[in-house]
Amino acid sequence: MKNYIVAVTTVLLMFFSCEKNKKETSVIKENKLVDYTSLVYPTLDTENSRWFFFSSASRPFGMVNLSPDNEIDGAWGSGYRYKTDTIKGFSHIHGWQISGVSVMPVTLSDANTDSVFKDFYSKFSHDNEVVTPGYHSLELERYHIKTELTSTTRVGFHKYTFPENTKNAVLFNLNTVLGPSDNAQGKLRQINKKEFVGSVVATPTHRRPKALKIFFKIELNASVNTLQKDEETGNYLMHFNNLKEPLLMKVAISYTSEENAQLNLKTELPHWDFETVVQDSKDHWNSLLSRIKVEGNTEKQHRRFYTDLWHALQGRRIISDVNGAYPDNTGAEFKIGQLPLDASGKPKFNHYNSDALWGAQWTLNTLWGLAYPDIYEEFAMSFLQYYKDGGLVPRGPSGGNYTYVMTGAPATPFFVSAIQKGILKENLEDIYDALKKNHLEGGIMEKAGYEHKTNIGGGLDFYMEKGFVPHPNPKGKFGGHQDGAGLTLEYAYQDWTLAQLALKLNKTEDYNYFMKRSKNYATLLNEEGWMQPKNIKGQWQKEYSPYNYEEGFIESNGAQSTWFVPHDYEGLAELMGGKKEAVEKLNTQFKEAEQLNFTSGTSHASELHPEYRKIPINYGNQPSIQTAFIFNKLGRPDLTQYWSRKVTSKVFGGLSPSTGYNGDEDQGLMGSLAVLMKIGLFQVNGGTEGNPEYQIGSPIFDKVTIQLHSDYYTGETLQIKMTNNRASNSGVNKAIFNNKEIEMFTISHKELVNGGVLELFMEK
Structure with missing residues (x-):
């Protein structure tokens, strides 16, 4: 594998001449190299x-x-x-x-x-x-x-x-x-x-x-x-x-x-x-x-875009030396590990310290998978090294050891997406076995946040027996984030992603088993169409409100987490009474969230504020950052385009020290999200199905050019061109890729990485 650090051609500093009293103008011109x-x-x-x-x-x-x-x-x-x-x-x-x-x-x-x-x-x-x-x-x-x-x-x-x-x-x-x-x-x-x-x-x-x-x-x-x-x-x-x-x-x-x-x-x-x-x-x-070049829009939006992209490429840290030595703290005693070396004696990849991949299915999976597959592969190989050393694929390692930060097995969709996109091609059976271990007794799913000494807080035994994790956990408090409804929803999605890999590898029995588990989300949907926690007896939580924050849901409320079903929005809509009813419900939530600018204040700490905690959609934390693109899955791409453009402007449009990510920027996750919304490409299920699908949103730039990595993809570049793109035009009338009109505003990963031009014609 090649290191992700690549040689760069000479880049020249571009001079901006914008007088203070003039309106912002487009600053990136064609045929100019930019610092x-x-x-x-x-x-x-x-x-x-x-x-x-x-x-x-x-x-x-x-x-x-x-x-x-x-x-x-x-x-x-x-x-x-x-x-x-x-x-x-x-x-x-x-x-x-x-x-x-x-x-x-x-x-x-x-x-x-x-x-x-x-x-x-x-x-x-x-x-x-x-x-x-x-x-x-x-x-x-x-x-x-x-x-x-x-x-x-x-x-x-x-x-x-x-x-x-x-x-x-x-x-x-x-x-x-x-x-x-x-x-x-x-x-x-x-x-x-x-x-x-x-x-x-x-x-x-x-x-x-x-x-x-x-x-x-x-x-x-x-x-x-x-x-x-x-x-x-x-x-x-x-x-x-x-x-x-x-x-x-x-x-x-x-x-x-x-x-x-x-x-x-x-x-x-x-x-x-x-x-x-x-x-x-x-x-x-x-x-x-x-690797991503944007044209059109204002200097301010260019600066914000590359700041977002910069965030997506930092935070998680290398912990291995130039010779491949690294700290291995996964066992009872500290030891110095050694990464595999290539024929020239250099490490095949770096080893990493990393906050959780919690929420990466809507951020890093897509951005890295499209523009940085070399970085994606490195991180995957590093996480497999932890498995070789300590017996588990981590969800957020630090100091050469597991931290059990957050919940579930978020590495599963991370790996499955990389496999489905052809980034990981070798040893797939071994990778599957490693991921599967996390979904069973003795795996990482059993451990709630920071649960170092037990494996009870995650409630996996209840999930496997009853189809849901009860709230509260009747066995007691063992870690952080022991919110049963939130755990149930997360496990169901991650089970579905593992099932997709089982299907790819012709593991029919496993596929059927994990697909059945992936339907467990339905056990928590109440008659009003909200996800609601249940206790150990299967009784609904008393005095429930979908706006109660962290009362059964992880860093969110019931309204936000109701839509944490990335793998089965059609099934969720059917349970809600049909797509029309589901669209109306979600659209109402967006209208209400707009009153608070779509976030719970401007920092992670403000989520507990009496007013902010009630917001029905929160783009300041991970659990509901996919929601604008759900409309596309429900047959209303126009609402995906409308609300994604609104969110981009309100949440990810500013440029000041006082605001920017409005919450929990976990080592590049929210920066990655902002980039994806601004270029108008998203993957609701984390890109984990057989031929991963992208939902098309409403790009804010006139032209986006993504350099495709030649070691992974056959295409040279992917261009996204907008016609009649203005701040007042969020809707896309027609989408054409390589001279072929696109149905339902979706396009496959295989098509995109073969390269070409995606033309989006905006409403006049």
């Missing part, structure tokens, strides 16, 4: 961000994700927070339940020499800040130090310009609260005047049950005069003699050994040319962002 990183707005929604949300001096999925931290306590509300004006350090790891290696350049004087280990924070101003993908620069006002950050995949690269005639130092804050966990047992050892090695332990969290040791190697372009250790804090200060040139510092990390940290540094960053690394990072990002 797509210049369009990314990294600070989008950073007033609401969390530890793994923000990246600046980072490569796609980089092991190192170097950026400044304004808040350092907790996984939520931490990391880079736009409205907090204080820098508390520059740390190298912002991953799902992982943090580590925080540093801070300082100047010393009589006033702070004795207190610097505890008093080193500095104010800064956004006026003196530059943030682009792969680069971050700001001034520490307390010290008048200009800080610049960039990186390779595994090495952070710092550039500090100190004021003249000052005492210069760099603090290594290795023992501290840092994001989701404490950093402890921090050690730094000097090799020579310019080289150091160290380690720090990311202590266990509620979600990541085992400690994780982080090794690092440091190289500097200037000699360290003294290495000082503070006995009280356990932290270290590097003292320098009056630096006349900017200090350059490389920090390479590894989760396996000091030696591999050194190898990562030597392999990825053997030189000292800071600007070259900045340019290489820009080129790396552009090689991926340029």
